[in-house]
Amino acid sequence: MRFRQLREWQLALPLALAFTALFLAPLLLLVGVSFYNDDKISQPGFASWLKFYGDPFNYKVIGDTLLLGVKTVCTTVLIGYPLALVYLDLSARLQKVLLFIIVMPLLLSVVVRTFAWIVVLGHEGVVNSVLMSLGVISEPLKLLQTELGLVISLTQIEMPLMLLPLISVMSRLDPNLRDASAALGASRWRTLFTVTLPLSMPGLVAGCLLVFASSTTAFISQTVIGGVRLIYLPLVIWQQSLVVYHWPLAAVASLSLVVSVLSVVAALSWVGRRSGGYIHG
């Protein structure tokens, strides 16, 4: 029995070796490289950290990056949550169709989804041509290379990440709870805010985490739709590493991205665990 246990455990060794050599070692090296002063990686020191955090511009970039994540989370919740509510009320057959529609964009390349929004938001794109033909506007709106356009695009691009955990949690809730709430005279709004919403908190928090982590690091969408004037951390990392070739500074920027995103994620999941206790009765 003991022998079998040992043998089974050893089956994970090849993957552990691959991950140590190809994942853990590169990340540790990245931390090490950040403590070098020059782009030749020859002088150890703290100069790269001091340079990055001595520049007020980089604080603005970090702030903008986190804010972009917050805005995207808000729009995906506002638009995604009602869709999850409607999913609950559908027949099993329609639920399958809707789930397929929700998952489909996830398997579509991010590049394709980003490209789609160029076609929709462009100067001669769908939004402008519809609004112009309706006479709402006389000149095309500038939607590409604005934060508004980027948040709209990211809302669609990240939507499946919000909906999957939300639907997963909500479809496990006992439908009798909602019926009981209605039978006791609560309006549908009141049932939503006092029964469904608190009970679906774990799914909502999980969705927010995924959307936040994904939208703050969405390099392609940020650069293609945001353009070069909207600067977020992934663009700084890319410029420092593949344009300027200053790897220590790029390492500092990318470690800052990891720490700032993961600390927000950790804070959110702490709030999520706390709110798990907040269920009436």
Place this chain on the structure above:
Amino acid sequence: MSGPGMSSMGRRRSFGDLTYGLVIGGIALLAVTIIVAPVIIVLMTSFTEGRALKFPPQGFSLEWYQQLFDPVKSRQIHRTAGNSLTIAAWSTLFGVVLATLASLGIGRNRSRLARVADSFFMSPLVLPGITFGLAALVYFSVLGFRPSIDLMIAGHLIVTMPFILRTTTASLSQLDPALLDSSQSLGASWFYTLRRVTLPLIAPGIAAGAFLAFMASIDNVPVSLFLSNARTDTLPIRMWGMMESTLDVRVAAVSGVLIASAFVLMLIMEWTVGLTRRMRD
């Protein structure tokens, strides 16, 4: 109880329910539109006769698809698509072997060490892809490797393997341990039980994970961005370049092909292994 009180309450409730239906239903409809419309619009645009990405598209032609499939004019696109398929196939194959072994080894092990190892193996899903991409570039350069397809396969293996590990471990945990016990008590060896009982039962889980990993590899930008050079670049990187410079309508045609293949593959996976159910749970 007086009649007027009841009726006014009834009216108030139905008014609330009406607004609930309008607001929630309206937003849900908006959500479905936002999810689906960009995809349909790209498909429509790819059949345009014009040379620009205008909406509504001018006329109907297959010109851009002809250009796309022209081996001379679109040589670069074909080469990068070949790279993408090669990298995705090999990284998925290695991922399936390593993740299945690891899952059999520690998937049902409740010890603390096994849980830590499991979170370690899943962590590429949380870590910003661009950070791992940069770390891998620095690591392989320091070790003296030149950019090659092999390095791309190694990088993609790390970021796509968690999808396989997750679905495989999930189907293992649903496996009835009594089946394994009875197989062994009937005298079957450990390996015979694995081959004839365990693997056939978890095969759909492995297949669903392999599909997700393959699609994630085809889609990957952050790792390819750092590990590829002009010879080993992939289709998304090439499309990104085409989107950043001149807005070539062939991008719409490539998107059309990708949308169609993702749709067909997803239908097949839905029928064979119940893909969306596995992604929801």
